[in-house]
Amino acid sequence: MEHMKKKYRIKKNDEFQEVFKKGKSVANRQFVIYVLDRPEQSYFRIGLSVSKKIGKAVVRNRVKRYIRQVFQEERDRIQVGKDYVIIARVPVATMEYEEVRKSLLHVLRRANAFY
Template sequence: MLTESERLARRRDFAAVYARKRSWAGPLLVLYVRRYLEEEAAVVTRRFGFSVSKKVGKAHDRNRVKRRLREICRLHSLDWCGGFDAVFVARSGAADAEYSALEAAVGHLMVRAGLRAVREAEPPKPGP
């Protein structure tokens, strides 16, 4: 589960992200991003918000999509560089999508947005 400091909860936080008008769209999701300046990025790492409308499906379908997106962001949070707020808006096909398809869509949008962190190559593990 994402911690409270990693979640967008207030309407004004979502509005600030939407106001930046930086978005990337895919077949399952739309990603809106607000980046922070380097000085601000030291204080705020990364925060995620999720918007799933009734177009996606009934309440249990919308909740499943949000749970999956939260888990994907939690598992991959170290893969992304810090200093941004991101809002994922689910499209109607997201409710029927497999977990792996949502995971691939999130990763693809984060790469397109330039938020993928460059990890140093891990040293090879010694063989037997």
């Protein structure tokens, strides 16, 4: 699986904060997603927040990998000109990829992330 390029990732804390402050949020039991419009951006960016409550590093890294993979697989359907910050909630820690995918797509649909 090819990696998401750096420019498609939100890394800086102040960028996360801006999405939290100005973005709209949608949630289900597994995820909270914040979406911020960036009309001048010709691509979308994602930021991941997976706290230590989720588990040890191995678990957190797996969760992040799953989330990135969903965005990778769906990237042609996802609206550009937006920043997406995804916060994983505790139940995600024990989920297989297919469940993560289903749950994330559900929240993304509710956030009107798809074309």
